[in-house]
Amino acid sequence: MKKLKFSKQHVLFSVLFVSVMLLPFATDALLGRGWVRIVDFAMLYIMLALGLNIVVGYAGLLDLGYIAFFAVGAYCYALTGSPHLALAFPLLFPDGLHLSFWIVLPLAALLAGGFGALLGAPTLRLRGDYLAIVTLGFGEIIRIFMNNLNAPINLTNGPQGISRIDPVSVAGVALNTTQQVFGIELPSVHLYFYLFLSFTALVVFVSRRLEKSRIGRAWMAIREDEIAASAMGINTRNLKLLAFAMGAAFGGVSGTLFAGFQGFVSPESFSLMESVMVLCMVVLGGMGNIYGVILGGLLLALLPEVLRHSVVPLQQALFGRIVIDPESLRMLLFGTALIAVMLYRPAGLWPSGVRRRELESDEVAP
Amino acid sequence: MSEPLLALSGIGKQFGGLAALTDVSLHIRRGEIYGLIGPNGAGKTTLFNVVTGLYQPGCGEFHFDGRSYQTAKPHVLAQAGIARTFQNIRLFANLTALENVMAGRHVRTRAGVFGALFGLKSTRCEERDSTLRARELLRYVGIKKSSQTLAKHLSYGEQRRLEIARALASEPLLLALDEPAAGMNATETEDLKVLLQDIRANGITVMLIEHDVKLIMGLCDRVAVLDYGRKIAEGAPDEVRSNPAVIAAYLGSDDE
Structure with missing residues:
Protein backbone atom coordinates (compact mmCIF):
# COMPACT_ATOMS: atom_id res chain seq x y z
CA MET A 1 0.00 0.00 0.00
CA LYS A 2 2.73 2.34 1.02
CA LYS A 3 4.85 1.42 -1.97
CA LEU A 4 2.03 2.27 -4.33
CA LYS A 5 1.60 5.70 -2.82
CA PHE A 6 5.33 6.29 -3.02
CA SER A 7 5.53 5.52 -6.73
CA LYS A 8 2.42 7.61 -7.39
CA GLN A 9 4.17 10.55 -5.83
CA HIS A 10 7.20 9.88 -7.96
CA VAL A 11 5.14 9.85 -11.14
CA LEU A 12 3.40 13.06 -10.13
CA PHE A 13 6.71 14.70 -9.37
CA SER A 14 8.27 13.59 -12.67
CA VAL A 15 5.31 14.88 -14.66
CA LEU A 16 5.48 18.18 -12.82
CA PHE A 17 9.23 18.41 -13.35
CA VAL A 18 9.05 17.72 -17.08
CA SER A 19 6.18 20.15 -17.61
CA VAL A 20 8.00 22.90 -15.73
CA MET A 21 11.15 22.24 -17.77
CA LEU A 22 9.14 22.47 -21.00
CA LEU A 23 7.17 25.50 -19.84
CA PRO A 24 9.27 28.16 -21.59
CA PHE A 25 9.12 26.26 -24.90
CA ALA A 26 5.38 25.73 -24.61
CA THR A 27 4.80 29.35 -23.68
CA ASP A 28 7.04 30.52 -26.49
CA ALA A 29 5.24 28.36 -29.04
CA LEU A 30 1.72 29.12 -27.90
CA LEU A 31 1.84 32.69 -26.71
CA GLY A 32 5.04 34.21 -27.97
CA ARG A 33 8.38 35.17 -26.51
CA GLY A 34 7.04 38.13 -24.54
CA TRP A 35 5.15 35.70 -22.37
CA VAL A 36 8.27 33.80 -21.42
CA ARG A 37 9.57 37.06 -20.06
CA ILE A 38 6.36 37.48 -18.08
CA VAL A 39 6.76 33.99 -16.65
CA ASP A 40 10.33 34.92 -15.67
CA PHE A 41 9.01 37.87 -13.72
CA ALA A 42 6.40 35.64 -12.12
CA MET A 43 9.24 33.44 -10.84
CA LEU A 44 10.86 36.47 -9.21
CA TYR A 45 7.56 37.31 -7.55
CA ILE A 46 7.22 33.74 -6.31
CA MET A 47 10.65 33.99 -4.72
CA LEU A 48 9.67 37.26 -3.07
CA ALA A 49 6.40 35.81 -1.83
CA LEU A 50 8.21 32.79 -0.38
CA GLY A 51 10.61 35.10 1.44
CA LEU A 52 7.76 37.17 2.84
CA ASN A 53 6.00 33.95 3.81
CA ILE A 54 8.76 33.32 6.35
CA VAL A 55 8.12 36.66 8.01
CA VAL A 56 4.33 36.81 7.71
CA GLY A 57 3.31 33.18 7.32
CA TYR A 58 5.62 31.50 9.81
CA ALA A 59 6.51 34.13 12.38
CA GLY A 60 3.28 36.10 12.01
CA LEU A 61 4.98 39.48 11.66
CA LEU A 62 3.03 41.70 9.29
CA ASP A 63 5.55 43.39 7.00
CA LEU A 64 4.31 46.02 4.59
CA GLY A 65 7.72 47.22 3.45
CA TYR A 66 9.10 43.96 2.17
CA ILE A 67 9.92 45.29 -1.28
CA ALA A 68 12.68 47.37 0.37
CA PHE A 69 14.82 44.24 0.64
CA PHE A 70 14.20 43.48 -3.01
CA ALA A 71 15.42 47.02 -3.67
CA VAL A 72 18.52 46.52 -1.53
CA GLY A 73 19.43 43.39 -3.48
CA ALA A 74 18.71 45.02 -6.83
CA TYR A 75 20.74 48.14 -6.09
CA CYS A 76 23.57 46.04 -4.71
CA TYR A 77 24.09 44.43 -8.09
CA ALA A 78 23.18 47.58 -9.99
CA LEU A 79 26.01 49.47 -8.30
CA THR A 80 28.66 46.77 -8.37
CA GLY A 81 27.81 45.27 -11.75
CA SER A 82 27.44 48.33 -13.96
CA PRO A 83 29.54 51.26 -15.19
CA HIS A 84 27.61 53.53 -12.82
CA LEU A 85 30.20 53.81 -10.06
CA ALA A 86 32.43 55.62 -12.55
CA LEU A 87 30.07 58.57 -12.18
CA ALA A 88 30.29 58.61 -8.40
CA PHE A 89 33.97 57.79 -7.99
CA PRO A 90 35.67 58.46 -11.34
CA LEU A 91 39.17 58.12 -9.91
CA LEU A 92 38.56 54.94 -7.97
CA PHE A 93 36.53 53.08 -10.60
CA PRO A 94 37.15 54.60 -14.03
CA ASP A 95 35.01 51.93 -15.71
CA GLY A 96 32.72 51.19 -12.83
CA LEU A 97 33.04 48.16 -10.65
CA HIS A 98 32.13 45.05 -12.63
CA LEU A 99 31.94 42.42 -9.94
CA SER A 100 30.77 38.96 -10.88
CA PHE A 101 27.12 38.27 -10.17
CA TRP A 102 28.08 35.24 -8.10
CA ILE A 103 30.18 37.35 -5.76
CA VAL A 104 27.52 40.01 -5.38
CA LEU A 105 24.71 37.53 -4.77
CA PRO A 106 25.78 36.28 -1.32
CA LEU A 107 26.87 39.77 -0.32
CA ALA A 108 23.51 41.19 -1.34
CA ALA A 109 21.71 38.43 0.58
CA LEU A 110 23.81 39.25 3.64
CA LEU A 111 23.26 42.98 3.29
CA ALA A 112 19.52 42.57 2.81
CA GLY A 113 19.44 40.21 5.81
CA GLY A 114 21.28 42.87 7.80
CA PHE A 115 18.70 45.43 6.77
CA GLY A 116 16.01 42.96 7.81
CA ALA A 117 17.49 42.70 11.29
CA LEU A 118 17.86 46.49 11.32
CA LEU A 119 14.16 46.84 10.65
CA GLY A 120 13.36 44.10 13.14
CA ALA A 121 15.34 45.51 16.07
CA PRO A 122 13.24 48.60 16.83
CA THR A 123 9.95 46.85 16.10
CA LEU A 124 10.32 43.89 18.44
CA ARG A 125 7.65 45.12 20.81
CA LEU A 126 5.19 45.96 18.08
CA ARG A 127 2.54 43.66 16.76
CA GLY A 128 -0.15 43.66 14.11
CA ASP A 129 -1.21 47.07 12.83
CA TYR A 130 1.56 48.98 14.57
CA LEU A 131 4.23 46.75 13.13
CA ALA A 132 2.63 47.12 9.70
CA ILE A 133 2.84 50.91 9.94
CA VAL A 134 6.52 50.92 10.91
CA THR A 135 7.48 48.45 8.18
CA LEU A 136 5.50 50.47 5.65
CA GLY A 137 7.50 53.53 6.68
CA PHE A 138 10.74 51.60 6.36
CA GLY A 139 9.88 50.49 2.84
CA GLU A 140 9.19 54.05 1.82
CA ILE A 141 12.39 55.32 3.44
CA ILE A 142 14.48 52.94 1.36
CA ARG A 143 12.69 53.91 -1.85
CA ILE A 144 13.04 57.62 -1.11
CA PHE A 145 16.72 57.13 -0.36
CA MET A 146 17.19 55.47 -3.75
CA ASN A 147 15.31 58.33 -5.32
CA ASN A 148 17.41 61.06 -3.72
CA LEU A 149 20.90 59.66 -3.36
CA ASN A 150 22.10 61.29 -6.57
CA ALA A 151 23.49 64.23 -4.64
CA PRO A 152 25.93 65.21 -3.21
CA ILE A 153 27.54 62.04 -4.57
CA ASN A 154 25.67 60.41 -7.39
CA LEU A 155 25.28 57.02 -5.80
CA THR A 156 21.95 55.79 -7.14
CA ASN A 157 21.42 58.12 -10.09
CA GLY A 158 18.12 59.20 -8.53
CA PRO A 159 14.83 58.72 -10.34
CA GLN A 160 16.57 57.96 -13.65
CA GLY A 161 17.81 54.72 -12.18
CA ILE A 162 20.88 52.72 -13.10
CA SER A 163 21.14 51.12 -16.51
CA ARG A 164 23.59 48.94 -18.42
CA ILE A 165 23.81 46.40 -15.59
CA ASP A 166 25.87 43.37 -16.56
CA PRO A 167 23.83 40.29 -17.39
CA VAL A 168 24.12 37.26 -15.19
CA SER A 169 26.62 34.79 -16.58
CA VAL A 170 26.78 31.14 -15.69
CA ALA A 171 30.09 29.34 -16.29
CA GLY A 172 31.30 32.15 -18.50
CA VAL A 173 28.14 32.22 -20.63
CA ALA A 174 26.25 35.51 -20.48
CA LEU A 175 22.56 34.79 -20.19
CA ASN A 176 21.49 37.75 -22.30
CA THR A 177 22.42 35.95 -25.50
CA THR A 178 20.88 33.06 -27.36
CA GLN A 179 22.68 29.78 -26.78
CA GLN A 180 22.73 26.45 -28.54
CA VAL A 181 22.58 23.42 -26.29
CA PHE A 182 22.54 20.00 -28.02
CA GLY A 183 21.21 21.71 -31.11
CA ILE A 184 18.30 23.25 -29.19
CA GLU A 185 18.13 27.00 -29.44
CA LEU A 186 17.78 28.63 -26.02
CA PRO A 187 16.97 32.35 -26.16
CA SER A 188 17.93 34.61 -23.27
CA VAL A 189 14.51 34.52 -21.59
CA HIS A 190 14.63 30.72 -21.57
CA LEU A 191 18.06 30.75 -19.96
CA TYR A 192 16.89 33.15 -17.28
CA PHE A 193 13.85 30.99 -16.73
CA TYR A 194 16.02 28.03 -15.81
CA LEU A 195 18.21 30.21 -13.61
CA PHE A 196 15.19 31.56 -11.74
CA LEU A 197 13.69 28.09 -11.57
CA SER A 198 16.76 26.74 -9.81
CA PHE A 199 16.75 29.65 -7.36
CA THR A 200 13.05 29.18 -6.70
CA ALA A 201 13.67 25.48 -6.08
CA LEU A 202 16.41 26.46 -3.63
CA VAL A 203 14.11 28.87 -1.82
CA VAL A 204 11.37 26.23 -1.65
CA PHE A 205 13.88 23.75 -0.27
CA VAL A 206 15.10 26.17 2.40
CA SER A 207 11.53 27.09 3.34
CA ARG A 208 10.50 23.46 3.66
CA ARG A 209 13.50 22.55 5.76
CA LEU A 210 12.95 25.51 8.06
CA GLU A 211 9.24 24.88 8.35
CA LYS A 212 9.72 21.41 9.74
CA SER A 213 12.56 22.29 12.08
CA ARG A 214 12.93 23.45 15.65
CA ILE A 215 13.34 27.00 14.36
CA GLY A 216 10.18 26.82 12.27
CA ARG A 217 8.16 25.47 15.17
CA ALA A 218 9.45 28.26 17.38
CA TRP A 219 8.40 30.83 14.74
CA MET A 220 4.93 29.34 14.57
CA ALA A 221 4.72 29.27 18.35
CA ILE A 222 5.50 33.00 18.36
CA ARG A 223 2.85 33.55 15.69
CA GLU A 224 0.25 31.67 17.69
CA ASP A 225 0.97 33.12 21.12
CA GLU A 226 4.04 35.17 21.89
CA ILE A 227 3.63 35.10 25.67
CA ALA A 228 3.16 31.35 25.79
CA ALA A 229 6.13 30.96 23.43
CA SER A 230 8.43 32.91 25.70
CA ALA A 231 7.14 30.99 28.72
CA MET A 232 8.17 27.82 26.87
CA GLY A 233 11.70 29.14 26.73
CA ILE A 234 11.66 30.53 23.21
CA ASN A 235 13.84 33.60 22.90
CA THR A 236 11.29 35.65 21.01
CA ARG A 237 13.65 38.55 20.32
CA ASN A 238 16.31 36.48 18.58
CA LEU A 239 13.85 34.37 16.64
CA LYS A 240 11.88 37.36 15.38
CA LEU A 241 15.12 38.99 14.24
CA LEU A 242 16.09 35.76 12.54
CA ALA A 243 12.74 35.63 10.73
CA PHE A 244 13.15 39.22 9.53
CA ALA A 245 16.71 38.55 8.41
CA MET A 246 15.93 35.28 6.61
CA GLY A 247 12.93 36.75 4.82
CA ALA A 248 14.93 39.81 3.85
CA ALA A 249 17.82 37.70 2.54
CA PHE A 250 15.42 35.91 0.17
CA GLY A 251 14.16 39.30 -0.94
CA GLY A 252 17.75 40.39 -1.54
CA VAL A 253 18.53 37.33 -3.66
CA SER A 254 15.42 37.95 -5.71
CA GLY A 255 16.37 41.60 -6.16
CA THR A 256 19.86 40.74 -7.36
CA LEU A 257 18.41 38.39 -9.97
CA PHE A 258 15.97 41.09 -11.00
CA ALA A 259 18.76 43.61 -11.58
CA GLY A 260 20.76 41.15 -13.66
CA PHE A 261 17.73 40.11 -15.70
CA GLN A 262 16.29 43.54 -16.32
CA GLY A 263 19.64 45.30 -16.80
CA PHE A 264 18.07 48.42 -15.36
CA VAL A 265 16.76 49.44 -11.94
CA SER A 266 14.96 52.57 -10.82
CA PRO A 267 13.17 53.49 -7.60
CA GLU A 268 9.75 53.22 -9.16
CA SER A 269 10.04 49.43 -9.26
CA PHE A 270 10.00 49.41 -5.47
CA SER A 271 6.85 51.32 -4.62
CA LEU A 272 4.50 50.52 -1.77
CA MET A 273 2.15 48.92 -4.28
CA GLU A 274 4.74 46.21 -4.91
CA SER A 275 4.95 45.41 -1.19
CA VAL A 276 1.18 45.17 -1.08
CA MET A 277 1.18 42.90 -4.14
CA VAL A 278 3.69 40.50 -2.58
CA LEU A 279 1.73 40.46 0.66
CA CYS A 280 -1.44 39.73 -1.29
CA MET A 281 0.27 36.79 -2.98
CA VAL A 282 1.05 35.33 0.42
CA VAL A 283 -2.40 35.98 1.89
CA LEU A 284 -4.38 34.99 -1.19
CA GLY A 285 -2.39 31.83 -1.79
CA GLY A 286 -2.43 30.60 1.78
CA MET A 287 -0.26 32.00 4.51
CA GLY A 288 2.27 29.55 5.85
CA ASN A 289 1.83 27.03 3.04
CA ILE A 290 4.62 27.00 0.49
CA TYR A 291 2.51 25.64 -2.37
CA GLY A 292 -0.28 28.06 -1.63
CA VAL A 293 2.18 30.93 -1.72
CA ILE A 294 3.59 29.72 -5.06
CA LEU A 295 0.06 29.55 -6.45
CA GLY A 296 -0.72 33.02 -5.13
CA GLY A 297 2.47 34.42 -6.62
CA LEU A 298 1.83 32.85 -10.00
CA LEU A 299 -1.79 34.02 -10.17
CA LEU A 300 -1.17 37.58 -9.10
CA ALA A 301 1.92 37.99 -11.27
CA LEU A 302 0.16 36.69 -14.37
CA LEU A 303 -3.27 38.28 -13.85
CA PRO A 304 -2.31 41.85 -14.84
CA GLU A 305 -0.58 40.56 -17.99
CA VAL A 306 -3.54 38.40 -18.96
CA LEU A 307 -5.79 41.41 -18.52
CA ARG A 308 -3.52 43.68 -20.49
CA HIS A 309 -3.51 41.24 -23.38
CA SER A 310 -7.21 40.43 -23.32
CA VAL A 311 -9.07 43.53 -22.18
CA VAL A 312 -7.78 45.95 -24.78
CA PRO A 313 -8.45 43.77 -27.86
CA LEU A 314 -11.78 42.71 -26.39
CA GLN A 315 -12.95 46.26 -25.83
CA GLN A 316 -11.73 47.32 -29.22
CA ALA A 317 -13.66 44.49 -30.82
CA LEU A 318 -16.81 45.27 -28.85
CA PHE A 319 -16.88 49.06 -28.73
CA GLY A 320 -14.27 50.07 -31.22
CA ARG A 321 -12.42 51.99 -28.50
CA ILE A 322 -11.01 51.46 -25.01
CA VAL A 323 -13.69 52.20 -22.41
CA ILE A 324 -11.94 51.00 -19.27
CA ASP A 325 -8.22 51.26 -18.86
CA PRO A 326 -6.80 47.76 -18.15
CA GLU A 327 -4.80 49.18 -15.26
CA SER A 328 -7.92 50.31 -13.38
CA LEU A 329 -9.74 47.13 -14.27
CA ARG A 330 -6.86 45.23 -12.76
CA MET A 331 -7.34 46.96 -9.41
CA LEU A 332 -11.08 46.35 -9.57
CA LEU A 333 -10.67 42.63 -10.19
CA PHE A 334 -7.89 42.44 -7.69
CA GLY A 335 -9.99 43.97 -4.93
CA THR A 336 -12.94 41.75 -5.79
CA ALA A 337 -10.75 38.67 -5.74
CA LEU A 338 -9.31 39.58 -2.35
CA ILE A 339 -12.74 40.19 -0.85
CA ALA A 340 -14.03 36.92 -2.29
CA VAL A 341 -11.07 34.99 -0.89
CA MET A 342 -11.45 36.58 2.53
CA LEU A 343 -15.15 35.71 2.56
CA TYR A 344 -15.07 32.19 1.22
CA ARG A 345 -11.57 30.95 1.86
CA PRO A 346 -10.18 33.01 4.72
CA ALA A 347 -7.15 30.74 5.09
CA GLY A 348 -6.19 31.33 1.41
CA LEU A 349 -6.72 29.38 -1.79
CA TRP A 350 -4.45 26.55 -0.71
CA PRO A 351 -4.15 26.64 3.06
CA SER A 352 -1.69 24.52 4.97
CA GLY A 353 -4.45 22.11 6.01
CA VAL A 354 -3.18 19.81 3.28
CA ARG A 355 -0.14 19.25 5.43
CA ARG A 356 -2.32 18.00 8.24
CA ARG A 357 -3.58 15.15 6.13
CA GLU A 358 -0.02 14.40 5.15
CA LEU A 359 0.95 14.17 8.81
CA GLU A 360 -2.04 12.02 9.59
CA SER A 361 -1.10 9.45 6.97
CA ASP A 362 2.43 9.44 8.44
CA GLU A 363 0.93 8.59 11.77
CA VAL A 364 -0.86 5.54 10.48
CA ALA A 365 2.09 4.16 8.51
CA PRO A 366 4.66 3.11 11.16
CA MET B 1 16.46 20.72 55.44
CA SER B 2 18.06 21.16 52.08
CA GLU B 3 18.13 24.45 50.30
CA PRO B 4 14.71 25.44 48.88
CA LEU B 5 14.13 25.22 45.13
CA LEU B 6 12.48 28.61 44.92
CA ALA B 7 13.06 31.33 47.48
CA LEU B 8 11.32 34.66 47.24
CA SER B 9 11.88 37.31 49.84
CA GLY B 10 10.36 40.74 50.13
CA ILE B 11 8.84 40.65 46.64
CA GLY B 12 6.83 43.76 45.78
CA LYS B 13 5.04 44.68 42.59
CA GLN B 14 3.21 47.90 41.80
CA PHE B 15 0.92 48.66 38.90
CA GLY B 16 0.79 52.44 38.84
CA GLY B 17 -0.51 53.35 42.29
CA LEU B 18 -1.83 49.89 43.01
CA ALA B 19 0.32 47.61 45.11
CA ALA B 20 -0.45 44.16 43.71
CA LEU B 21 2.14 42.46 45.89
CA THR B 22 3.70 43.73 49.10
CA ASP B 23 6.63 42.09 50.83
CA VAL B 24 5.82 38.54 49.80
CA SER B 25 8.29 35.90 50.93
CA LEU B 26 7.96 32.22 50.35
CA HIS B 27 10.07 29.12 49.99
CA ILE B 28 9.18 26.13 47.92
CA ARG B 29 11.02 22.97 48.85
CA ARG B 30 12.20 20.42 46.36
CA GLY B 31 9.66 17.73 45.65
CA GLU B 32 6.67 19.28 47.33
CA ILE B 33 3.31 20.36 46.00
CA TYR B 34 2.80 23.94 47.01
CA GLY B 35 -0.61 25.58 46.81
CA LEU B 36 -1.34 29.27 46.48
CA ILE B 37 -4.83 30.36 47.43
CA GLY B 38 -6.61 33.58 48.20
CA PRO B 39 -9.74 35.52 47.34
CA ASN B 40 -10.17 37.03 43.89
CA GLY B 41 -7.78 39.89 43.27
CA ALA B 42 -5.45 38.81 46.06
CA GLY B 43 -2.43 38.87 43.75
CA LYS B 44 -2.05 35.14 43.11
CA THR B 45 -1.66 35.45 39.36
CA THR B 46 0.62 38.47 39.74
CA LEU B 47 2.89 36.46 42.02
CA PHE B 48 2.71 33.63 39.53
CA ASN B 49 3.73 35.93 36.71
CA VAL B 50 6.66 37.19 38.78
CA VAL B 51 7.77 33.61 39.43
CA THR B 52 7.64 32.79 35.72
CA GLY B 53 9.31 36.00 34.56
CA LEU B 54 6.34 37.57 32.82
CA TYR B 55 6.51 40.45 35.29
CA GLN B 56 9.67 41.82 36.80
CA PRO B 57 9.35 42.30 40.55
CA GLY B 58 9.61 45.92 41.72
CA CYS B 59 11.74 44.90 44.67
CA GLY B 60 12.81 41.82 46.56
CA GLU B 61 15.03 38.81 46.06
CA PHE B 62 14.39 35.92 43.69
CA HIS B 63 16.44 32.74 44.03
CA PHE B 64 15.82 29.63 42.03
CA ASP B 65 17.83 26.44 42.25
CA GLY B 66 20.62 28.21 44.06
CA ARG B 67 20.95 31.13 41.66
CA SER B 68 19.66 34.66 41.78
CA TYR B 69 17.33 35.88 39.04
CA GLN B 70 16.48 39.50 39.67
CA THR B 71 15.13 40.66 36.34
CA ALA B 72 14.99 37.53 34.27
CA LYS B 73 12.96 37.15 31.10
CA PRO B 74 10.52 34.24 30.82
CA HIS B 75 12.74 32.31 28.42
CA VAL B 76 15.68 32.55 30.83
CA LEU B 77 13.59 31.13 33.65
CA ALA B 78 12.27 28.43 31.36
CA GLN B 79 15.87 27.53 30.61
CA ALA B 80 16.57 27.51 34.34
CA GLY B 81 13.74 25.03 34.84
CA ILE B 82 10.46 26.82 35.52
CA ALA B 83 7.60 25.78 33.26
CA ARG B 84 4.06 27.02 33.50
CA THR B 85 0.51 26.72 32.31
CA PHE B 86 -1.94 29.55 31.96
CA GLN B 87 -5.23 30.35 33.65
CA ASN B 88 -6.86 31.03 30.29
CA ILE B 89 -5.38 28.27 28.21
CA ARG B 90 -2.71 29.61 25.86
CA LEU B 91 -1.87 26.82 23.49
CA PHE B 92 -0.48 27.27 19.99
CA PRO B 172 11.25 21.60 34.42
CA LEU B 173 12.36 21.47 38.04
CA LEU B 174 9.32 23.51 39.00
CA LEU B 175 5.98 23.12 37.27
CA ALA B 176 3.75 26.11 37.91
CA LEU B 177 0.05 25.61 37.23
CA ASP B 178 -2.38 28.50 37.17
CA GLU B 179 -5.82 27.12 38.10
CA PRO B 180 -5.40 23.77 36.36
CA ALA B 181 -8.80 22.50 37.54
CA ALA B 182 -10.79 25.57 36.48
CA GLY B 183 -13.90 24.46 34.62
CA MET B 184 -13.36 20.77 35.23
CA ASN B 185 -15.98 18.42 36.60
CA ALA B 186 -15.39 16.19 39.64
CA THR B 187 -14.08 13.22 37.65
CA GLU B 188 -11.69 15.32 35.61
CA THR B 189 -10.45 17.01 38.78
CA GLU B 190 -9.82 13.63 40.35
CA ASP B 191 -7.84 12.53 37.25
CA LEU B 192 -5.86 15.75 37.43
CA LYS B 193 -5.04 15.08 41.07
CA VAL B 194 -3.70 11.64 40.19
CA LEU B 195 -1.66 13.13 37.35
CA LEU B 196 -0.14 15.82 39.57
CA GLN B 197 0.75 13.31 42.24
CA ASP B 198 2.45 11.22 39.61
CA ILE B 199 4.37 14.22 38.30
CA ARG B 200 5.58 14.92 41.80
CA ALA B 201 6.54 11.27 42.22
CA ASN B 202 8.77 11.76 39.16
CA GLY B 203 10.69 14.37 41.11
CA ILE B 204 9.15 17.56 39.75
CA THR B 205 8.18 20.22 42.25
CA VAL B 206 4.68 21.56 41.64
CA MET B 207 3.29 24.96 42.49
CA LEU B 208 -0.35 25.66 41.82
CA ILE B 209 -2.97 28.32 42.17
CA GLU B 210 -6.38 26.86 42.69
CA HIS B 211 -9.87 27.83 43.73
CA ASP B 212 -11.00 24.28 44.32
CA VAL B 213 -10.30 24.09 48.05
CA LYS B 214 -10.97 20.37 48.15
CA LEU B 215 -8.28 19.76 45.55
CA ILE B 216 -5.80 22.00 47.33
CA MET B 217 -6.45 20.39 50.70
CA GLY B 218 -6.18 16.86 49.35
CA LEU B 219 -3.12 17.46 47.20
CA CYS B 220 -0.79 20.09 48.64
CA ASP B 221 1.92 19.58 51.20
CA ARG B 222 1.93 23.23 52.08
CA VAL B 223 -0.35 26.12 51.25
CA ALA B 224 0.18 29.88 51.23
CA VAL B 225 -2.71 32.30 51.44
CA LEU B 226 -2.57 35.71 49.81
CA ASP B 227 -4.90 38.59 50.57
CA TYR B 228 -4.56 42.12 49.21
CA GLY B 229 -1.09 41.29 47.91
CA ARG B 230 0.25 40.07 51.24
CA LYS B 231 0.91 36.59 52.46
CA ILE B 232 -1.34 36.11 55.47
CA ALA B 233 -0.73 32.47 56.22
CA GLU B 234 1.43 29.53 55.23
CA GLY B 235 1.61 25.93 56.36
CA ALA B 236 0.04 22.53 56.09
CA PRO B 237 -3.49 22.59 54.67
CA ASP B 238 -5.11 21.75 58.02
CA GLU B 239 -3.29 24.51 59.89
CA VAL B 240 -4.19 27.04 57.25
CA ARG B 241 -7.82 26.04 57.21
CA SER B 242 -8.18 26.81 60.92
CA ASN B 243 -6.14 30.01 60.79
CA PRO B 244 -8.38 32.93 61.90
CA ALA B 245 -6.74 35.37 59.45
CA VAL B 246 -7.60 33.07 56.55
CA ILE B 247 -11.18 32.66 57.69
CA ALA B 248 -11.44 36.42 58.01
CA ALA B 249 -10.05 36.94 54.50
CA TYR B 250 -12.50 34.51 52.95
CA LEU B 251 -15.60 35.19 55.03
CA GLY B 252 -14.98 38.68 56.35
CA SER B 253 -14.32 39.43 60.04
CA ASP B 254 -16.58 40.93 62.66
CA ASP B 255 -14.60 44.09 63.27
CA GLU B 256 -14.66 45.28 59.64
Missing part, protein backbone atom coordinates in the same frame (compact mmCIF):
# COMPACT_ATOMS: atom_id res chain seq x y z
CA ALA B 93 -3.94 26.95 18.51
CA ASN B 94 -3.06 26.19 14.89
CA LEU B 95 -0.35 23.66 15.64
CA THR B 96 -1.10 20.01 16.33
CA ALA B 97 -0.95 18.63 19.86
CA LEU B 98 2.34 16.95 18.97
CA GLU B 99 3.84 20.16 17.59
CA ASN B 100 2.75 22.01 20.71
CA VAL B 101 4.68 19.61 22.89
CA MET B 102 7.66 19.69 20.52
CA ALA B 103 7.67 23.48 20.71
CA GLY B 104 7.81 23.01 24.48
CA ARG B 105 11.07 21.14 23.99
CA HIS B 106 12.68 24.22 22.46
CA VAL B 107 14.91 24.97 25.48
CA ARG B 108 16.19 21.43 25.71
CA THR B 109 17.16 21.19 22.06
CA ARG B 110 19.92 22.91 20.14
CA ALA B 111 19.39 22.66 16.39
CA GLY B 112 19.91 25.91 14.50
CA VAL B 113 19.31 27.14 10.99
CA PHE B 114 22.30 25.35 9.49
CA GLY B 115 21.44 22.03 11.06
CA ALA B 116 17.94 22.34 9.65
CA LEU B 117 19.08 23.42 6.17
CA PHE B 118 21.70 20.79 5.67
CA GLY B 119 19.83 18.06 7.55
CA LEU B 120 22.84 17.35 9.76
CA LYS B 121 22.85 14.02 11.48
CA SER B 122 22.77 15.58 14.94
CA THR B 123 19.73 17.63 13.98
CA ARG B 124 17.87 14.65 12.60
CA CYS B 125 18.63 12.62 15.73
CA GLU B 126 17.50 15.44 17.95
CA GLU B 127 14.31 15.85 15.93
CA ARG B 128 13.56 12.14 16.21
CA ASP B 129 14.21 12.19 19.95
CA SER B 130 11.97 15.22 20.31
CA THR B 131 9.15 13.52 18.45
CA LEU B 132 9.48 10.37 20.53
CA ARG B 133 9.64 12.29 23.77
CA ALA B 134 6.63 14.40 22.77
CA ARG B 135 4.59 11.30 21.90
CA GLU B 136 5.55 9.83 25.26
CA LEU B 137 4.39 12.93 27.07
CA LEU B 138 1.09 12.96 25.22
CA ARG B 139 0.55 9.39 26.30
CA TYR B 140 1.57 10.28 29.84
CA VAL B 141 -1.11 12.96 30.17
CA GLY B 142 -3.61 10.71 28.39
CA ILE B 143 -4.18 12.38 25.01
CA LYS B 144 -2.07 10.17 22.78
CA LYS B 145 -4.93 9.64 20.35
CA SER B 146 -5.21 13.34 19.63
CA SER B 147 -1.55 13.88 18.74
CA GLN B 148 -2.35 15.03 15.18
CA THR B 149 -5.35 17.15 16.12
CA LEU B 150 -4.96 20.91 16.05
CA ALA B 151 -4.82 22.25 19.58
CA LYS B 152 -7.87 24.43 18.96
CA HIS B 153 -9.96 21.39 18.08
CA LEU B 154 -9.23 19.55 21.33
CA SER B 155 -11.82 19.42 24.09
CA TYR B 156 -11.38 21.69 27.08
CA GLY B 157 -10.08 18.96 29.35
CA GLU B 158 -7.65 17.78 26.66
CA GLN B 159 -6.38 21.33 26.19
CA ARG B 160 -5.64 21.56 29.91
CA ARG B 161 -3.75 18.29 29.70
CA LEU B 162 -1.89 19.38 26.60
CA GLU B 163 -0.73 22.52 28.39
CA ILE B 164 0.71 20.35 31.14
CA ALA B 165 2.40 18.08 28.59
CA ARG B 166 3.88 21.11 26.83
CA ALA B 167 5.19 22.45 30.14
CA LEU B 168 6.65 19.06 31.05
CA ALA B 169 8.41 18.90 27.70
CA SER B 170 10.84 21.57 28.86
CA GLU B 171 12.00 19.17 31.59
